[in-house]
Amino acid sequence: MAKRRATRPRRSATEWGVRGALAIAVAGLGYVSVAHSLAYMMRGTAPARAHALAPWDGRITALLSEQLSGPDATPADRKRADELALLALRQDPTAVPAVATLGINAQVRGDTAAARRIFAYSEKLSRRDLRTRLWAIEDAVGRGDIPGALRNYDIALRTSRIAPDLLFPVLASAISDIEIRQALIATLARRPAWSEQFLSFVASTGPDARATANLFEAVRRRSIALPIGAAPALVGRLLAEEHVDDAWRFYAALTPGADRRVARDPGFTANLTSPTPFDWTPVTDSGVSATIQRGEQGGIFDFAVPSNLGGAILRQTQLLPPGSYAIEGRGIGIEQADNALPYWTLTCPDGRELGRVTVPNSAQANGRFAGRFTVPAGCPVQQLLLVARPSEQLSGLSGQIDDIRLRPVGR
Structure with missing residues (x-):
């Protein structure tokens, strides 16, 4: 007896339509997922391309607004940056870079009152935004608020990896001012995480070696240990710049009983890890x-x-x-x-x-x-x-x- 072939039921046009729609939806979701992943990968280096791939992402939109509000931005760039910043905040109300963009553009237009309101809101959202901290430093300096400026230096240096490259040279230049130096000593006495790195930086590259010596003597009086190599580097700089008496005064402050009329450590007992030029x-x-x-x-x-x-x-x-x-x-x-x-x-x-x-x-x-x-x-x-x-x-x-x-x- 012959076997009867199994026959597949015919699918209706409606069913085929549903299947096609699902396939399109899956493909669309796949594209969106891939596009968003690519956009997020390039958001830091190419925010314009990232925004083109994922225009719905508020974080990426905010980064593009940041790029368009840089120091060389034209008025047209700043207008576009404001539009993008507002769009970013509609997409993501916590997009802090967008808030900072609005604040910077307000400051550039001379509207300091608006800038202060906007940056106050930015600080409520996050203390980690570097542009907010930089603006706050400039604002505090403009008002003569040295403790306020140093508070924002401290926050920026604790929360941003690139802040030392930007702020250490500025802070090192400022220690020639006695009032700033005294306020900085009070900040360093609290032993912030960046203090050792800054002291090493200013010892070797600070623009005023004598002011640095005064700073180091003061922090030592606060029982703050200097980083290894900082004192020798500074003594060497003072001697190279022919600040001989300053070099000796600083060395003598580090080495109680030192006498410039005799050679030091006649029996090689000091056992120094990092000697200064005045040591063996x-x-x-x-x-x-x-x-x-x-x-x-x-x-x-x-x-x-x-x-x-x-x-x-x-x-x-x-x-x-x-x-x-x-x-x-x-x-x-x-x-x-x-x-x-x-x-x-x-x-x-x-x-x-x-x-x-x-x-x-x-x-x-x-x-x-x-x-x-x-x-x-x-x-x-x-x-x-x-x-x-x-x-x-x-x-x-x-x-x-x-x-x-x-x-x-x-x-």
């Missing part, structure tokens, strides 16, 4: 090994210099007044020909040597050395240097210094 600083160029280490009875300076190399291997900046000075100390483990023995020298800024005192072989006089330097007038800053001379030994020059004293004769 090993020089490690060209494969030279030079380190300050803990010894059995204090510290030692340990050095190893490859054969046929020479040059300074240890330095300390001095501010010795004119006069005669005695130098003495001891070397350990040094064994060289007479013409390859290391020596101490004191130099002036123009490179003049004020004498040489050789470090003998350690088998001679137990390695002890002594000598004198005479500092003339016109040589306000000196470098005390331990200099290695080229050695013909295959192992080069090596040894240690465990004591070095430089002081006025008769002291």
Whole structure:
């Protein structure tokens, strides 16, 4: 008996129509989803294209209004920006960049009262909008409200990743003003998250090194630790800019008991992670090994210099007044020909040597050395240097210094 073929029921025109409509709807939703994803990805770099892909998204519309209200915007740009900002707020009432656009454009048109009302609303929505904070800083400065300006600096620096690049140079320039500096010290005393980064920035790149020294001394009096490397960077800048007395005053504030008439840390016991120019600083160029280490009875300076190399291997900046000075100390483990023995020298800024005192072989006089330097007038800053001379030994020059004293004769 023959099998009967199963037949599919015929679909009505209505059913086909429904299916087609659903397919179109699915395709449309897929397009919208893809378009919105693409728009959101490019909203930061190309807000106009993002807005064209997703004109219904209030956040993207707000970003386009922000782009059109920049410092180089034309009156036509600002009019269009206002229209987009209002549209963005209809699409998303929490679109803070749109509020900021309206505020900035009001300020540009000279309507400060409207700008203040608009930015007050922006701050109620969010404290994280950078343009709102920048406007608030300018507004506070214009009214002479230094605490208000610093409050907005603080908020901006805590809430925006790019704020330090914009605000640190401005804040660093402002510390020359005593009133601003005092208010900033009070802000830093609260230890905001950005304080260490700012102190490092101003130490190396602030435009007024002396004002920075005053700031650093004040924050230390508030028991605020300076970032590692900040003090050495500032002392180096003060010396390079020939603010010698300011450099010493700042260093002395950091180093109780420091005396500019003598070399500091004769026994290498300070164990500093980041020395200033007024501290012992090993020089490690060209494969030279030079380190300050803990010894059995204090510290030692340990050095190893490859054969046929020479040059300074240890330095300390001095501010010795004119006069005669005695130098003495001891070397350990040094064994060289007479013409390859290391020596101490004191130099002036123009490179003049004020004498040489050789470090003998350690088998001679137990390695002890002594000598004198005479500092003339016109040589306000000196470098005390331990200099290695080229050695013909295959192992080069090596040894240690465990004591070095430089002081006025008769002291």
